[in-house]
Amino acid sequence: MEPIKQMPTSTRVASLLRKAILSGEYSGDEELSLTKVSNQLGVSRTPVREAFQQLSSEGLITLRMNKGAIVKSIDKKFIIDHFEVRILLECEAVRRAIKNNMDVSDLLKREQKLKNNPNESTIEDYVQVNQDIHRSIWKAADNQKLFQLCEELWNGSSTNNIYPAIEHHLKSLDEHIALLTAIQNKQADKANSIMEKHLTRSMNNLIANFDNK
The missing domain is CATH 1.10.10.10 (Winged helix-like DNA-binding domain superfamily/Winged helix DNA-binding domain)
Known part of the structure; x- marks a missing residue:
């Protein structure tokens, strides 16, 4: 790959x-x-x-x-609008990636390694693989404008001030494994649903910061 x-x-x-x-x-x-x-x-x-x-x-x-x-001051509506666009674009990227026979074997191995060796992994490891998975899907969609828009909206790992960052990354790890497995099995609807739930959880993490100020 x-x-x-x-x-x-x-x-x-x-x-x-x-x-x-x-x-x-x-x-x-x-x-x-x-x-x-x-x-x-x-x-x-x-x-x-x-x-x-x-x-x-x-x-x-x-x-x-x-x-x-x-x-500028932003509110919860701004965050919702931001993630609604990300969801639209990244779910479409997933469908196109599956259609284009995306190879996710290396990414799955990296996620499984993190899951099997949690004590040997750093926050930076989770952050990097998270970015690589999303960017790999955008690239596999084979649409340069789609890739560019997704990149411009990227906000990294959406942790909040309530729970330790590692909790978010561990949940994301399981979601990523499920997502990559669905892509590998060419289950477009399932992969699409997982991506939407994955990004919605990230959105809610950031909204929680506003609710707890």
Whole structure:
């Protein structure tokens, strides 16, 4: 199976900032500094500036001339709208991936290894395989525009401030195994249903942050 290329730096930065805003780590009216963010993430200012432009187009931040950006206040409706679009796109990607005979054997092996060796796995291992599974499905859908849109909406692992992150990752691991197995068996409706439930749980995780402020 052809390896999935890493996300461009600006896309990864946008993903991290998007997750922080949607999860409430950054609050409304909080200032984001180009220099501070670039130093925190260990990247140059250019990809951070590009990430700011992307987030501005999504309505998450307001750009300030030569002064970084200001985080916009978001509500639960914003999160629901965000995930409804992700669900539409990623469920369609699953159907197309199955139609295109996606090979999930390597991804299944990686998930089984995590499941069989929980004490040897780090949070970063779960985060990476989560990203690789979703990106592999987008790529297997064989539609560049679909891939691009999914990538632009990516917000990483949707953990919340209520339960330990590992609980989310362990649930995601079981969901991923079920999803990949359904894809392997060409069960499009089942795979579609699993993906929808998987993303809906992520959405509810982020909404829970608002309910518990």
